Amino acid sequence: MAISLDTRYLDGFVRDHELGALQAQVTAAHEMLHNKTGLGNDFLGWVTLPTDYDKEEFARIKAAAARIRENTDVFIAIGIGGSYLGARAVIDFLKSPQYNLTVKNAPQVFFAGNTISPAALTELLDLCEGKRVSINVISKSGTTTEPAIAFRVLRDYLVKTVGEEEARKRIFVTTDKARGTLKGLADREGYETFVVPDDVGGRFSVLTAVGLLPIAVAGCDIDALMKGARAAQDELCDTAIENNPCYRYAAARQCLLRKGRAVELMVSYEPAYAMMSEWWKQLYGESEGKDGKGLFPASVVFSTDLHSLGQFVQDGSNILFETVVMIDRPARDMVIEEDPENVDGLNFLTGSTMDYVNKKAFEGTVLAHTDGGTPNLVIHVPSACEEELGYLIYFFEKACAISGYMLGVNPFDQPGVESYKKNMFALLGKPGYEDARAALEARLGR
């Protein structure tokens, strides 16, 4: 298997028989998922996506990405939530968070429509000045406010700067195959479209066109990404907790939650992994946080955050556990040279690699934090490559579904996301929301 799960740092917190006692629930969750008998069973397209994906569309994604890489300086992916985080996470991890500063002979990749910040969008428009721009608007519903506003502005910018005909060749739409205003607009205007499958929810959609087009534009190998996910689809099916790291991870989380560990802190030692943790937070937060239940997903990058949140993890209230994603072989490494004057007293590290020091920081931290009362899970990923990342993505998606079913929730809906939208529309005066607006204004004291 491409990745492994180390549960030795649960010692003293969770006994083997406690995990074993969850086997029946894991098996039941597995059957609900694979027999499509659980809640949200119309959103299980992601389970077989690595083998069943639309091959014709996949080829079109690669062709569009190749064209964009030829004719574009600035590529903007517009989307929010599941229509944003996966692509950003994969590009940051496989390329670099500094990708836009280092890329040569290929487009810079920016993201828009994931906030309503006028400062952010205006800055992006400034960055487009004098550049060849292409846009990919991504929205399953086609009606989400944040990306809709950004698309309105950026499409207008493109039409004004290059004209309608050229803009048509530079706008790519990823949305529902038949429904929604975005699909209607794309058909009317003749924009190339890609599909968010009906049975794949936003946060499970990174391996569809939603993630794949921006990821391919950044020059990542999407064949290898799918190959890794396919391996995970094949390998992570054994119902036995001891044989299946994905199910063992789901069971361990649920066991820890039942022992009062309501916060899961995702830890990485690579800044390039930070957006992967953001993707994971959405996946788990939206899937499990409902019906008054769920673990709160949080994240840190160590050793950076050992100098801030590390204090709480070591010494604060015992509400959390850590899940460390350890990249065994970093993308790049360097050797620490001798300093003839040994000013910092660190000559004992001469000849060591930075990665060696980073790994010692991990070992020291995991032992200190367990001593301090914080259980740890460690997921080992051999290297930062497409295939292993595809595997890891599928691992987290499947563990999330199993964990959600064990919790007794529907892991594939997100009813809570609607509440702020209703209030915002009412306060903005959207037609049809008049009564709600009066009530909200009164609560705001107006």
Ligand code: PA5
């Ligand atoms: O996971 C989800 O379903 C959500 O986070 C959506 O992805 C997000 O709200 C964006 O929705 P849409 O793609 O319809 O614009």
